[in-house]
Amino acid sequence: MNTNKAFDFKKILSKYSILLVLLVIMLACTFINSSFLTANNLINVCRQQSVIIILAFGEMILIICGHLDLSCGSVIALAGVLSVSTYKTTGSMFLAFAVAIAVSLSVNFLNGLMVTRFMTPAFIATLATQTMARGAALYITNGQNIYEIGDYTVVGQGSVGFIPIPVIFMFCIFIFMMYVMRHTKWGRSTYAVGGNVEAANAAGIDTKMVTMKAYLLNGILVGIAAVLFMSRVNGGLPAGASGYEMDGLTATIVGGTSFTGGIGTPWGTVIGAFVVGFLGNIMNLVSIDSYIQQIVKGAIIAFAVIWDITSKSRQTYKKGN
DSSP: OHHHHHHHHHHHHHHTHHHHHHHHHHHHHHHHOTTTTSHHHHHHHHHHHHHHHHHHHHHHHHHHTTOOOSOHHHHHHHHHHHHHHHHHHHOOHHHHHHHHHHHHHHHHHHHHHHHHTSOOOHHHHHHHHHHHHHHHHHHHHTTOOBOOOGGGGHHHHOEETTEEHHHHHHHHHHHHHHHHHHHOHHHHHHHHHHHOHHHHHHTTOOHHHHHHHHHHHHHHHHHHHHHHHHHHHTSBOTTTTTTHHHHHHHHHHHTTOOTTSSOOOHHHHHHHHHHHHHHHHHHHHTTOOHHHHHHHHHHHHHHHHHHHHHHHHHHHHHHHO
């Protein structure tokens, strides 16, 4: 009986360890700087991390499915500047969102096509579209930022009560992702494809279609993130969102999504994003050099991937014995 209780406790601790890490980080940050736990600071972190979390949901789906997206930061720039231009021309926020999502969907359709039809490794396919999307954003704007965007800023900078609008977007998408991954056939199929693609094929799952849908859903999420990002920074920035693909990947991996595929949850992704976000926030509050912050982010990615690989190796060893 005691053994079973110990086993259950160990299992629960393992499952929710990332939440414990988040609580420890928040406690430590509170002692390091008294400004950390203020309402304004926490709201600002939530506003900033909302875009990263939306991107991370897309990365999560793809990694669970055995793929990834290195193009999302550049696609934010391309979709975002076209969205801003559309709004300045038409004054319609609906059309601004529609253009951003359509552009992002097009790029991700190309990603999915290269991966599923031409069997291009996801790393190479999305690296190619990353370069093309950034080049297109700079070409369209002649490398110049777009300013005076009027009420376009409302969705990124506005609030409903004390809740930032980007947080509302993020929460709604989180609920949607929880439903999709837990209660839809396609959501469950992504785990099967990422866990063992040969077994998924043998089970009658159309693995190519599952992968293509993953890229298309990622496209919708990146399009939404593009509008929120450009709105928050108050302009169309063709060089903006540089490195956001790594922020999304970091949040996803830290949140427990296995880089080898088949494992991951939306709630873990949210917590992973806040772990990274709070670490970045406290480093800003204590004025740590931005270059040092990049080193820390890189170390976090390396540690998370090493931890994931060693954990799976231990599980495989235990099963074999």
